[in-house]
Amino acid sequence: MRVAEAGQSWFVAGLAGMCIGINAALISIITAWLSDLKMGYCSDGWWLNRQFCCWEIEGDSDGCDSWHPWSPAWAVRWIVYTIFASVFSFTAAHLVRSIAKYAAGSGISEIKCIIGGFTMKGYLGFGTFFIKSMTLPLVIASGLSVGKEGPSVHVACCIGNLVASLFSRYSRSQGKMREILTASSAAGVAVAFGSPIGGVLFSIEEMSSIFSIKTMWRSFVCALMATATLSAMNPYRSGKLVLFQVTYDRDWHFFEIIVFVILGIFGGLYGAFVVKFNLQVAAFRRKYLGSFPVSEAVLLATITALVGWFNRFIRIDMTESMSILFRECQGGGDYDNICQTSEQWTMVNSLFLATVLRIGLVIISYGCKVPAGIFVPSMAIGATFGRMIGIMVKALYRAYPRSSMFAVCQMDVQCITPGTYAFLGAAAALSGIMRLTVTVVVIMFELTGALTYILPTMIVLLVTKAVGDFLGTNGIADEMIRFNGYPFLERDDESYNVPVSRVMKRDIRTLPASGLRVRDIEDRLASTQIKGFPIVSADGTGLLVGYIERADLRHILDKAPHVQDISPDTPCSFLPDEGDQNHASLRVDIPGIAAGPAVGVDDDISMEIIETIAIPNVLKFWPWVNRTPLTVAPQLPLEVVMQLFKRMGPRVILIEDHEVLSGLVTVKDVLRFTVTEQSPARSPWDEREFEGIIEEVWTWTYGRAHAFVSLCRGFVRR
Known part of the structure; x- marks a missing residue:
């Protein structure tokens, strides 16, 4: 029996991983086809994207006769490109709004809360999975400055939830279900980046606050099966798991550490800037655009297409853009003259504009209802900035080849590799926005397989983290949790030096064990929206008897009238009679009965118990009463209570003083205390200072741009 149970755990993790890999491969194939459909079509087969249509043509396939642009005129191609982007975004936003609203957004913030014990019914259901899987390729192909990696984690967790729900061992245990969800989140990142170990570390570093060795192995198996399935399907027909996977065989030099520090500073500043202003956009969206999700998505996609068409690095898909920026110039790495010395400053300008425009588009696009x-998107921003820096460093080397700074390059013609700077810039931006360190190092290592660039990656991420810590910013997932008001406790523990009695609610709604009638309970349910009621003795001493969920009370009151005549004056009791103890064992032996209808109690079983307890003149609720709720003493430190919430995931903890109920505490109570009562340490760079510096930068930039335009006008007039 034990062997079967242990085998079932590995089977469920492996099966979920296989399904996640298949789904990821299909999404990648459809996304590539839709993205190329905006640019043209294949005469050999309408279902082929440009890569497969021109499979026999090496390079960028400009000489492919089978691929036909929509028109030889660039203005017509621009219009068709914009129309496709608008249609894709409209279709995706309309499906999300009409069928599955939970399919919108990234999903990482919500998954973190669900793994932490927060219940969101329907968030991991089949409808959410189907609509998100179907609309994700449309959104990416529309050109919106959003990515599929975050939603891939949500889709993977939906698959893990659906697969695990087929097995009663997981459907009846929230703890085991959270293990599968943690493993599925690892698989979602693994297939997104082709990084199974990075996926496991992501689930440890970002998703789960309590991570056991057993869960780690489940995550490893799930991620491994997902990656192996994706590799077997080979969606890009290149032997690579992701489109921007590269291999570097050149070494780096110590003078480049200065550039690595610059890239790290950029990553930290980028993360702080985007998180701050994206939250302001989210507040504006909630206040003014909540009723127009489809119009907003279409408008954003249209603006992105109209503006992005004129920049070569925004016009193409972001993953394809990164695959170009990561390449070395040797061995066919030149794209649109990116490696030509004569075009280097034109390329620098193009990369700079792509960086600035993409940052603005990410700020306003991330969080829309698709x-x-x-x-x-963050990696693409870091890649354009890094490649720009790489080209500038290479130009500096060509201008001053005998400088002492480049002394080690005397014998190396190809001393500077701009593609590696794009790679490190992508790592810095990803770390800056998510505040991840070890996970990003491992992901980047698995993308390149180059041990020589582990140390530069660590240097860049260390600087990024230092800048982020100095600015006092958090990852965007944590900030979105706070913005949405989800009850989630941070992983970092602080010493508050207060007992739980200072945080608990004292004015609580209780139910006496006896003396109530049906009308009284109906009034209690109608007058409050709380999720449960403590049961206390009816003699006025306040002795704690148990706890009952609101859903159970509603379930019994709805079912009992079908058994016998229950009137509003029928007495109710929450205590067992002496002869009812046999029925208590029935309540314990029936799986799922403790949570009532919330976990799918069989209606026939519920009716059978209600027939037993609905004795004449008394409606008894005792089979649904939790007689051993989680209780603590008022003197218990708040830190210990926070650990109980994190490790056990209860909805409520009761405060009991010598068997007398004195209060209760929820996660929201703890969060409210940490926000209002405890004054957080002031960041060395607070919001006002940050806004002031941004305003100064904007004023300076606007002034220089205005002076430049005036100069150009004067030159043209002459």
């Missing part, structure tokens, strides 16, 4: 992630 599947939207921020991993790849």
Whole structure:
């Protein structure tokens, strides 16, 4: 029996991983086809994207006769490109609004809360999975500055939930279900980046606050099966798991550490800037655009297409853009003259504009009501900035080849590799926006397989983290949890030096064990929306008897009238009679009965118990009463209570003083105390200072731009 149970755990994790890999491969194939459909079509087969249509043509396939642009005129191609982007975004937003509203957004924030014990019914259901899987390729192909990696985690957790729900061992245990969800989140990142170990570390570093060795192995198996399935399907027909996977065989030099520090500073500043202003956009969206989700998505996609068409690095798909920026110039790495010395400053300008425009588009696009992630957009921003820096460093080397700074390059013609700077810039931006360190190092290592660039990656991420810590910013997932008001406790523990009695609610709604009638309970349910009621003795001493969920009370009151005549004056009791103890064992032996209808109690079983307890003139609720609720003493430190919430995930903890109920505490009570009562340490750079510096930068930039335009006008007039 034990062997079967242990085998079932591995089977469920492996099966979920296989399904996640298949789904990821299909999404990648459809996304590539839709993205190329905006640019043209294949005469050999309408279902082929440009890569497969021109499979026999090496390079960028400009000489492919089978691929036909929509028109030889660039203005017509621009219009068709914009129309496709608008249609894709409209379709995705309309499906999300009409069928599955939970399919919108990234999903990482919500998954973190669900793994932490927060219940969101329907968030991991089949409808959410189907709509998000179907609309995600449309959103990416529309050109919106959002990514599919965050939504891939949500879709993976939906698959894990659906697969595990087929097995009663998981459907009846929230703890085991959270293990599968943690493993599925690892698989979602693994297939997104082709990084199974990075996926496991992501689930440890970002998703789960309590991570056991057993869960780690489940995550490893799930991620491994997902990656192996994706590799077997080979969606890109290149042998690579992701489109921007590269291999570097050149070494780096110590003078480049200065550039690595610059990239790290950029990553930290980028994360702080985007998180701050994206939250302001989210507040504006909630206040003014909540009723127009489809119009907003279409408008954003249209603006992105109209503006992005004129920049070569925004016009193409972000993953394809990164695959170009990561390449070395040797071995066919030149794209649109990116490696040509004569075009280097034109390329620098193009990369700079792509960086600035993409940052603005990410700020206003992330959070709109379509599947939207921020991993790849951030990496694309870091890649354009890093490649720009790489080209500038290479130009500096060509201008001053005998400088002492480049002394080690005397014998190396190809001393500077701009593609590696794009790679490190992508790592810095991803770390800056998510505040991840070890996970990003491992993901980047698995993308390149180059041990030589582990140390530069660590240097860049260390600087990024230092800048982020100095600015006092958190990852965007944590900030969105706070913005949405989800009851989630941070992983970092602080010493509050207060007992739980200072945080608990004293004015609580209780139910006496006897003396109530049906009308009284109906009034209690109608007058409050709390999720449960403590049961206390009816003699006025306040002795704690148990706890009953609101859903159970509603379930019994709805079912009992079908058994016998229950009037509003029928007495109610929450205590067992002496002869009812046999029925108590019935309540314990029936799986799922403790949570009532919330976990799918069989209606026939419920009716059978109600027939037993609905004795004449008394309606008894005792089979649904939790007689051993989680209780603590008022003197218990708040830190211990927070650990109980994190490790056990209860909805409420009762405060009991010598068997007398004195209060209760929820996660929201703890969060309210940490926000209002405890004064957080002031960041060395607070919001006002941050806004002031941004305003100064904007004023300076606007002034220089205005002076430049005036100069150009004067030159043209001459």
